[in-house]
């Protein structure tokens with residue numbers, strides 16, 4: 001899957017991911033009303049609305065982008081119908097040849113991590129039948145429990161030729177509380193980054209490992225250090241747009257080959273029509289606003305990379 005991710009990035013010239021993180025307050029009234037007419041003001045109605053909203057965005061952007069990242073919490077908040085919409089979104093994006101990064105941020109003791117890995121990246125045997133329950137291409141993994149919490153994901157990835165992105169330095173304001181602590185002379189995120197490189201060292205695709213890292217756009221200096229520490233690790237970079245990250249902050253996340261990083265924007269793309277800049281599109285044309293926001297994001301990053 002790292003090969004497909006790289007191929008899709010090269011094809012589109014867009015090292016970006018659209019974060020499919022739907023919230024009801026981003027969903028145009030008309031889509032909500034239609035869904036509630038059919039399913040009532042219920043969890044099913046909300047799930048239908050988020051699915052229709054997602055489909056509009058995917059249809060308007062899939063030819064410009066290599067990958068999407070649905071964040072499972074945004075679906076889970078609508079219970080089982082929400083999870084069904086999550087799965088429907090994954091399947092639809094895969095039909096459109098997009099790489100799907102399931103943002104699930106799991107990680108537990110070994111046996112439990114193995115079950116999470118089966119659910120999201122692997123297959124489950126039931127009698128004589130085999131099923132791939134969620135079947136994302138990549139998943140995000142929380143490494144706080146250490147190697148035995150991460151290894152089951154790596155094992156399933158090796159079987160299925162899939163990948164993970166492990167949280168190394170997160171984009172949020174409090175991420176330094178633990179991640180920046182100095183342990184034996186170095187910040188904890190460096191120790192984690194080094195481990196990520198080690199976990200992925202024997203599992204390589206087109207010059208990059210199947211085991212990637214997550215490093216927030218909001219910490220560009222740390223991104224620079226981590227880029228050097230993990231030269232063959234693909235970095236998923238959230239924090240662009242709504243959290244303040246800009247193209248100029250991102251240049252050090254990329255290797256000299258122009259690869260090695262993929263930048264996520266969720267609200268900045270899917271709720272673009274709510275921004276002043278894209279207001280002219282109006283609510284009904286929310287997906288066209290998202291398409292324009294994708295083009296603007298790609299241009300911002302490309303210009304920053306050209307000028308570095």
Ligand SMILES: O=C(O)c1cc(=O)[nH]c(=O)n1[C@@H]1O[C@H](COP(=O)(O)O)[C@@H](O)[C@H]1O
Nearest residue numbers: 071140170171214216238242243265266267
């Ligand atoms: O793993 C992630 O994707 C992630 C890690 C991180 O450090 N920061 C971060 O914002 N994310 C996710 O990236 C997305 C950011 O959303 P926006 O701020 O709307 O672009 C959300 O789905 C977050 O859960």
